[in-house]
Amino acid sequence: MIYDGHAYCAQDPSLGGGFEDRAEFDRFLQLFMATSRQQPVWRKRDRMPADAGGLVDPARPWDFDALREAGFRTAENGRVEWDVDGETFVKQALPPWIDHLTFTVDNLVAEMDYLGVDMSLLHRTPYMSKSNEFIADCVRAYPDRIQGLAYVEEWLLASDTDPCIKKLQHAINDLGLHGYQFMPHHMDLYGVDWKWASPTFTPFWDALSELGIPVFFTLYSTNYAEYLEELRTLGRWMERYPDVTVVQTHGFNWRMFADEEKLHVPDEVYDAAPIDNPNYHIQLLFAVFLQRRWDYPIPQILPTMEQMYRRIGPEKLIWGTDIPVSLLWWTYRQNLDFLRSYCDFIPQPDMDLILGGNMARIMGVGTSERQEA
Known part of the structure; x- marks a missing residue:
């Protein structure tokens, strides 16, 4: 898959x-x-x-x-x-064939069909719509091909906790969405203190943990020390919720660690991230961040890819593309082949995990209920 x-x-x-x-x-x-x-x-x-x-x-x-x-x-x-x-x-902002920033589920599935992608998980960002009903409609259109994450406004979690819990429960239990995406940097825009692992947020996280869904964390900072602390905070959060499967979206902060000639992720980053926790996973979205900096197939990322494969392990790595944004510079096929065809240090069984097996397990594809790592 x-x-x-x-x-x-x-x-x-x-x-x-x-x-x-x-x-x-x-x-x-x-x-x-x-x-x-x-x-x-x-x-x-x-x-x-x-x-x-x-x-x-x-x-x-x-x-x-x-x-x-x-x-x-x-x-x-x-x-x-x-x-x-x-x-x-x-x-x-998006590829020239897209009209008024509208990318439909039919558009996505057509790209998937052409490349041979079996399933995709819809992520969230408010400027593409924060409507859970919209994502649920996309899932219902192709239930065997598309899964979707729920969204709840991060800036309301502390002040309007009960309505936020109900919104999440409705998205999962009634609309049939499959996980939750959390982007704490949005809280800055509303002047909200984004110490998201503090006791203020505990009621929301407790309610989420009872739903048995994976959580997709988008962690971001332009400050290196603050970024390391975000990774440590994620580790502490996972210790509090040991039954919750976690995926760190996009990967590490790739642009922070790229110069003109190479990509190098410091050991401090691996030490700060909860890579030893069995419920931790991380996405490999090199291309969407670095495809304008370096030409296909960006061999500059291969040392980091091998380092992640050896230090984190194939059972925790997840391929993703950020389509349709990633189509600005590469084709959908190139977004797959730069890993599939150029990482010769990864045996095929492990590559199969990275390209789909891990996501199928996390999202419960082929089973009657969601699986945990």
Whole structure:
């Protein structure tokens, strides 16, 4: 089985992304388009290179209050546009064949069919829609091919705990979603202290642990010391909840550890991460972060890939792509083949685990109920 452990469907932005306040969704979308993707920006009338400074104050890139009024909007051909001083600027946010940032489950399954991917797990991010109903509809359309994660607003977990618990329970028990994705860096945007392993969050985590679902943690920091502490915090959290299967999404903070010539993850990172915990897993999303830096098949990552294989073990490594974002620079096939065809130090049985066997086990594919590591 080949199982893409990290995929997306993106709802038509004109529907408001599942937010009650359309303006709140628009802020998320503008902020992410201004600060993420490392994609080129150009002036529309003559294609002169530009930047996204018209969308957000670059001195405060992760702050809703730093957004600038610029008539930000989605456009055809996978683009977003905005206006500054009478000029229109363009950023290529998704591949040119995608219309107004909408990537349907039919689009995803067509890519899967062409490559030979058996299943995919839909991940979450608010700017692609925080609606659990939208993801459930995608799963219902292809129940043998698509699974989906639930989303609950991180910035509400401490202040509106009971409604958040009910929302998660509804997503799992009634909508049929398969796990939960947690992205603590969103709390910064709302001025919420994001010490997510503190007692304030215990009621939510206790309720989650009773559902028997895996949790997908997206851990991020631009500060090395803070990033190490996030990894240690995850380890302490896992000790408190020994029956919960955990997947660290994306992998380590690859851009933090890449220079012009190589990728090198320090030993401190492996020491901080809970790699010895049997319930810990980590995704291998090298390409979506590094495919613009280095050409296919990015041989610069092979020493790190071998290091992870030997130190963490094949039973904890998970292939994923971040499709459709990853299609900006590589084909879907290249996103698979750079591991499948170039990691000759990994025997085929172990490669089978990485490319799908581990996800099938974690997500309970082929069994009557979810499996734990």
